Amino acid sequence: MNTVLDAIGNTSLVQLNRLVDADMATIAVKLEWENPTGSMKDRMALNVIERAEQAGTLQPGGTIIEYTGGSTGTSLALVAAAKGYTCKIITYDQVSPDKLNHMKMLGAELVILDNQGKGITKELIERMVTTAKELSQQPNSFLVNQLENPYQLTSYDQLGEEIWQQTNGDIDVFIHSVGTAVSFMGVSKYLKKKNPKITCIAVEPEESAFLSRGETGSHDIEGVGIGYRPPLWEDGIADQIRTVSTKRSIEMMSQLATVEGLFSGISAGSNVATAIDVAKELGPGSTIVTLLCDSGMKYLTKLQYEN
DSSP states (O other): OOOOGSSSSSEEEEEEESSSSSSSSSEEEEGGGGGGSSBBBHHHHHHHHHHEEEEEHHOOTTTEEOOOSHHHHHHHHHHHHOOOOOOEEETTTSOHHHHHHHHHHHOEEEEOOOOOOBBHHHHHHHHHHHHHHHHTTTTEEEEOOOOTTTGGGGGTHHHHHHHHHHHHTTOSEEEEEEESSSSHHHHHHHHHHHTTEEEEEEEEEEGGOOOHHOOOOOOOOOOOOOSSOOTTTTTTTTTTEEEOOOHHHHHHHIIIIIIIIBBBBBHHHHHHHHHHHHHHOOOTOOOOEEEEEEBBGHHHHHHHHHH
16 A cells, blocks of 8 residues: 555656747646645655665654755655654745745744845855754754755656656756756756757756856745855756746746646746747757746745735
8 A cells, every 4th residue: 555655756747838839849847746745855855764764874763854945844844754753844934934834734843044034045055054954963863964965866867767758758958947956967867868969957046146157146936046056066967057037937937827727836937937948049849848846835825925
């Protein structure tokens, strides 16, 4: 008999129809909100926890500790609940209230840092990391440390395999936003092994374009754009690095919902906005795949407040 953890992965791939016209390349999007918590991060959370169990760094009855400004906390809370662990999440007060409530409902204990309305910055990420590392000194604790945990790299092999199979290998471009950078690199590496000619394009916030321009700043696209070079980032995997503003990402999030009926999160808006630009450049005859990383249901309260 299956458990909730067996429902992770094998998400649908669908084609955009009304946002794409005949003069553009085909765009297909992976509906990662079909994972149990509504996020692609379920894949990483399960893989990392199982690897820690195998290595003996996470013992029965232990506490899973992690910093997160995105959906990772909810995914870890799900895995912890399903496997019987305690979960402690370090986050900040501008994260969508829907995400915070979801974590609580899954049994996670939250440590919420006051960010004084500054948005996502390098300083905020570093403060969350420091707090998590301090808390992980407690006995029988396991720090996931997503920015530096190499076990993540195998978390997205299945996602790459799903894309390859669902497109029957007919894919020219893969596009995805960069936070820890691991999902982008994991999928890109898998696809390039299958076909080295596939172009892989990384996306980061216009307001904090560190990888493309060495600039760090404040933005509000949860889960991406940490403001410095991700520790696990490898040069040469991304064929291009493009930027999208928070404003355009949210506008595209809205367009996806009202025009295509696809209610995704803000970083998915970044992905699709970039995919549309590339589709116009390439024209018909090419296929672009990108990810709808999570569900827009995670942002309802936040968007209502901002509007």
